[in-house]
Amino acid sequence: xxxxxxxxxxxxxxxxxxxxxxxxPDKTARGLAVGVFIGFLPIIGFQVITAVxxxxxTRANKVAAAVGTHVTNPWTxxxxxxxxxxxxxxxxxxxxxxxxxxxxxFGALLNSGKExxxxxxxxxxxxxxxxxxxxxxxxxxxxxxKVKEVKDYVKNLPETEKVAGGDVWQ
Numbered sequence: 001x002x003x004x005x006x007x008x009x010x011x012x013x014x015x016x017x018x019x020x021x022x023x024x025p026d027k028t029a030r031g032l033a034v035g036v037f038i039g040f041l042p043i044i045g046f047q048v049i050t051a052v053x054x055x056x057x058t059r060a061n062k063v064a065a066a067v068g069t070h071v072t073n074p075w076t077x078x079x080x081x082x083x084x085x086x087x088x089x090x091x092x093x094x095x096x097x098x099x100x101x102x103x104x105x106f107g108a109l110l111n112s113g114k115e116x117x118x119x120x121x122x123x124x125x126x127x128x129x130x131x132x133x134x135x136x137x138x139x140x141x142x143x144x145x146k147v148k149e150v151k152d153y154v155k156n157l158p159e160t161e162k163v164a165g166g167d168v169w170q
Contacts, residue, residue, distance in 0.1 A: 031061030035068020088119030
């Protein structure tokens with residue numbers, strides 16, 4: 001059981017699953033980039049739904065988008081949200097500190113939340129943009145390499161072993 005959990009949270013496991021998808025490298029990389037971008041936003045609980053919806057409209061791979069949101073997982077969520085907050089404060093030129101939360105009224109509570117959420121969203125957009133671009137190009141290059149390996153392997157097979165059919169990856 002412990003081995004299965006460790007495997008399910010490993011980087012190699014997700015890369016393996018992404019390379020097994022039967023989509024073009026571009027479409028899979030776009031899906032991953034969408035998921036990574038959404039993964040940096042402070043919308044915990046809605047990340048997968050949001051990423052898959054955006055992937056649907058952008059014609060990106062939906063599975064890769066869902067996988068990309070796992071950039072925030074039980075071990076990375078708090079550090080990423082804190083980083084989002086500090087980057088947002090830096091961009092907004094705000095003093096980063098834990099604000100006093102006023103529980104006297106609902107309106108005061110919302111204003112206290114804005115002091116935290118606005119910098120988190122700004123920081124999440126900035127960090128999400130950076131890491132989604134990096135993940136797009138990195139995954140696309142990796143998938144193109146894998147596709148080339150498969151095509152070279154198939155090309156070198158004897159004619160009797162080749163399977164009839166079209167090219168899976170365009």
